[in-house]
Amino acid sequence: MNKExxxxxxxxxxxxxxxxxxxxxxxKELTKPIAPENAIGRVSRMDAINNKSVNDAALxxxxxxxxxxxxxxxNINDPDFGVCFKCKNNIPIGRILIMPHARFCxxxxx
Ligand SMILES: [Zn+2]
Numbered sequence: 001m002n003k004e005x006x007x008x009x010x011x012x013x014x015x016x017x018x019x020x021x022x023x024x025x026x027x028k029e030l031t032k033p034i035a036p037e038n039a040i041g042r043v044s045r046m047d048a049i050n051n052k053s054v055n056d057a058a059l060x061x062x063x064x065x066x067x068x069x070x071x072x073x074x075n076i077n078d079p080d081f082g083v084c085f086k087c088k089n090n091i092p093i094g095r096i097l098i099m100p101h102a103r104f105c106x107x108x109x110x
Pocket of ligand 1: 084085086087088089104105106107108109
């Protein structure tokens with residue numbers, strides 16, 4: 001992978017990190033403890049609990065993504081960066097741009 005490609009990947013990873021951090025903040029806001037039943041009513045509390053589990057899952061996913069992105073950021077100068085972990089072929093740059101944390105090529109990931 002040439003320096004230019006690495007720079008564009010680096011830029012994308014940094015953008016993704018800042019986007020993911022923003023959505024983590026957003027989900028944290030949405031997953032705050034739910035008000036007691038007598039404050040918001042039983043039905044809306046049940047709604048809130050349902051929404052909370054959806055948002056909790058989204059929050060977990062975003063946190064996972066953020067840690068993956070940070071790993072890729074620290075691996076980017078690695079000579080193995082962009083090389084499939086399993087078959088050692090180069091991972092196509094298009095895939096890295098979509099999934100910067102991908103450690104496997106499409107074949108090995110499926
Ligand atoms: Zn592979």
